[in-house]
Amino acid sequence: MINTVAELEPNAIRAPMQGRENGDNIPPLYPVGPLVKMVDESEKEEIGQDNCLKWLDQQPRGSVLFVCLGSGGTLMQKQLTELAWGLERSGHRFLWVARKPYSVADAAFFGTARNKEDDVTSFLPEGFVKRTADVGMVLPEWAPQVKVLSHEAIGGFLSHCGWNSTLESIARGVPMIAWPLYAEQRMNSRMLVEEMGVAVGVSYEKGLVLREEVGQAVRVLMDGEVGEKLRKRASELSKVVAKALAGKGLSHQRIAQLVDSWSKGKVANV
Secondary structure, eight states: OBSSOTTTSHHHHHHHHHHHHTTOOOOOOOBOOOOOOOOOGGGGGSTTHHHHHHHHHTSOTTOEEEEEOTTTEEEOHHHHHHHHHHHHHHTOEEEEEEOOOOSSSSEEESOSOOOTTOOGGGTSOTTHHHHTTTTEEEEESOOOHHHHHHSTTEEEEEEOOOHHHHHHHHHTTOOEEEOOOSTTHHHHHHIIIIIIOOEEEOOGGGSOOOHHHHHHHHHHHHSHHHHHHHHHHHHHHHHHHHHHHSTTOHHHHHHHHHHHHHHTTSOOOO
């Protein structure tokens, strides 16, 4: 059972199925997703939620870039500074979940002990928060991501391309700037840019994404022809996801097939 929809990853789904047809010893695949988190009632008490959602309520439709690199990833100080300058120079509205930098690598997973009360001004460029106060909001550590991505003010998502975040964004029709940090995220980012056509990439391979490139990526996503194309494609895929999850949709059918095969004491071929 895999957390995807066949239409999102046709090549990845097709290859092992062809292997089975050729006699390879590969188990059948059941794309039963996307299993995405819905609104969690426990989030209501989290710090910053009310403020950021109220702030989004005041922004024009589709005008805000949500910037969040996951619950575990951190950037080193140099890269964090370049990201901040790039966001400021882009001239676009943003909601940024800024995590304290890690000092010894480009990206780390739970590299430092952190606190939701960390003062973001201690690691962002001097005066950044004050200069961007009219167009941006910076949150330390956490934001209610599902609610944010569902908000009509959100027009794009700068993401680390973790699979959960990817599915949450696609399910809500939000195009992305793909900024992977580690593990399978780099593969996901290539797929989002080159196969799905819902993201613009950055050249993370160079080791440091400069502020000029950050600003350019934001403008490409949020403005003009390319951004409009990405939004249209993201909207199309969100409908694919909704259809798969609806009653008698493909995901429901796959689960039913799997359960039926269990009841008969065998594994069905899909």
